[in-house]
Amino acid sequence: MKIGLFIPCYVDQFYPKVGIATYELLQKLGCEVHFPMGQTCCGQPMANSGYQYLTKGCDANFIANFAEFDYIVCPSGSCVLHVKEHLHDQKQEELAAEMRKKVFELTEFITDILKVDSIDGNFPYRVGMHVSCHGQRGLKLSQMTELNAPFFSKPEQLLHNIKGLDLVALSRKDECCGFGGTFCVTEEAVSVKIGQDRIRDHENHHVDYITGGDMSCLMHLEGILKRQKSPIKTIHIAEILNSMEN
Incomplete structure (x- = not known):
């Protein structure tokens, strides 16, 4: 299958290793991966601030860069959810609607499309899993604890x-x-x-790393950790799943 690798702008600028890890991991899993060089911001920051009408250029550019692929995969639940819910183009609305169905968050794509339930790797550390709101409540990557329902977590399943x-x-x-x-x-x-409250829970469990599927959340937590001079580090789940088994 032909995969278009959708990398969020903040990952491209500040955490390129996450994009590289995602690319390498998908290749290891047998995918033909392409990185469209003309991709830019998906428009989520404008939409979050109430300026959805300013994202038309972002939508048109996204369609131009990713229309040819079988699937579009991204290591960010929030960006994926934005595209799934807000990608529109008056000139190509039918194509935009079809593309909204082909956009997947990385762990969602691995478990639901590739049907991979475990990945061999090596990461000998104590890890806390940060569950992002967009991934959990928007994409349903894991079960919400307030519901009286069986628990599941696609990211945790891959880490086991x-x-x-x-x-x-x-x-x-x-x-x-x-x-x-x-x-x-x-x-x-x-x-x-x-953020300080969220970190305290990880500190109380003596983790070495905080991982998650959204580098935006991890970037926020990382800033607080550094200011507190905490030894805890952050790492995207793609980097762990791409780690080599010894």
């Missing part, structure tokens, strides 16, 4: 066979990190306080 990885059970496993896109700018104090 990683050699040496100790995935801890957090006290509040699906609590928001406080990032919220442009919310962290307009409501800085509230955003930081929520």
Whole structure:
């Protein structure tokens, strides 16, 4: 299958290793992966701030870059959810509607489309899993704890066979990190306080790393960790799944 690799702008600019890990991982799983060089922001920041009408150029550019692929895969649940719910083009609405169905978050694509339930790797550390709100509540990547329903987690399922990885059970496993896109700018104090509370849960469980499927959430937590001079590090789940087994 022919995959279009959709890399969020902040990953491209600040965390290129996440994009590379995603590319390598998909190749290892047998996919033909392409990175369209003309891709830019999906338009989510504007939409989050109430300026959805300003994203028309982003939508047209997204369609131009990704229309040819069988699937579009992205290591960011929030960007995927935005495209799934908001990709439109008056001149190509039928094509836009079809493309909305072909966009997948990385772990969702691996488990639901490739039908891979475990990946061999090596990451000998104690790890806390941060569940992003967009991934959980929008894409249904894992079960919400407030529901009286059987628990599942597509990201956690993929981590279980990683050699040496100790995935801890957090006290509040699906609590928001406080990032919220442009919310962290307009409501800085509230955003930081929520992030500090989220980190405290990981600290109480003595993790070495915090992982997750959204680098935006991890970027927010990483900033707080560095300011607190914490030894805890952040790492995207793609980097763990792409780790080599020894």
